[in-house]
Amino acid sequence: GIQVEQSPPDLILQEGANSTLRCNFSDSVNNLQWFHQNPWGQLINLFYIPSGTKQNGRLSATTVATERYSLLYISSSQTTDSGVYFCAVAAYFNYGGSQGNLIFGKGTKLSVKP
Amino acid sequence: DARVTQTPRDKVTEMGQEVTMRCQPILGHNTVFWYRQTMKQGLELLAYFRNRAPLDDSGMPKDRFSAEMPDATLATLKIQPSEPRDSAVYFCASGRGETQYFGPGTRLLVL
Numbered sequence: 001g002i003q004v005e006q007s008p009p010d011l012i013l014q015e016g017a018n019s020t021l022r023c024n025f026s027d028s029v030n031n032l033q034w035f036h037q038n039p040w041g042q043l044i045n046l047f048y049i050p051s052g053t054k055q056n057g058r059l060s061a062t063t064v065a066t067e068r069y070s071l072l073y074i075s076s077s078q079t080t081d082s083g084v085y086f087c088a089v090a091a092y093f094n095y096g097g098s099q100g101n102l103i104f105g106k107g108t109k110l111s112v113k114p
Numbered sequence: 115d116a117r118v119t120q121t122p123r124d125k126v127t128e129m130g131q132e133v134t135m136r137c138q139p140i141l142g143h144n145t146v147f148w149y150r151q152t153m154k155q156g157l158e159l160l161a162y163f164r165n166r167a168p169l170d171d172s173g174m175p176k177d178r179f180s181a182e183m184p185d186a187t188l189a190t191l192k193i194q195p196s197e198p199r200d201s202a203v204y205f206c207a208s209g210r211g212e213t214q215y216f217g218p219g220t221r222l223l224v225l
Binding site for chain 1: 158
């Protein structure tokens with residue numbers, strides 16, 4: 001099956017710093033999502049981005065499908081950005097949509113210090 | 115603000131007991147997923163439904179786990195009998211289209 005590798009595994013930042021998280025995947029995908037799991041355990045969908053670039057406030061993501069990687073950028077980090085960031089991919093098209101068996105990476109644990 | 119709801123939020127039980135977890139997907143979503151999260155294995159897909167039909171449950175131990183959707187507003191995950199290794203956080207997610215929305219999870223501890 002598809003392998004998903006995220007780097008770095010851990011990241012400590014000072015508030016206000018910028019960061020880049022990387023996700024490499026081993027095969028072609030038609031679904032790639034980034035999630036944030038906050039310190040209370042809640043998983044929040046950040047981006048659906050199987051290709052191209054998207055931005056949402058201080059967060060942006062780019063996926064280069066032909067080279068099998070995706071990047072998540074966090075600018076001007078805040079303490080509320082702390083948590084674990086997961087990349088998840090799927091290469092399975094279901095009838096009527098692109099939902100499929102998302103395979104999650106191990107995540108990048110981000111700690112933003114005040 | 116539509117959300118996926120899960121009950122119970124926490125469950126402590128003894129080995130051998132039956133555990134039932136419930137999920138109410140967001141109204142109008144046609145896909146439902148059950149995931150398990152542990153420190154060792156991370157997030158793993160257990161089962162996946164589309165329009166209430168099970169599409170994939172290959173990630174689920176068949177001898178003790180079962181997942182059903184008796185109607186469009188309820189998904190259940192049962193473990194019988196439970197074992198200490200089942201201790202984990204179980205997430206339900208629902209979606210329509212590309213994005214999955216996760217519930218708050220059920221934290222299960224089997225003693």
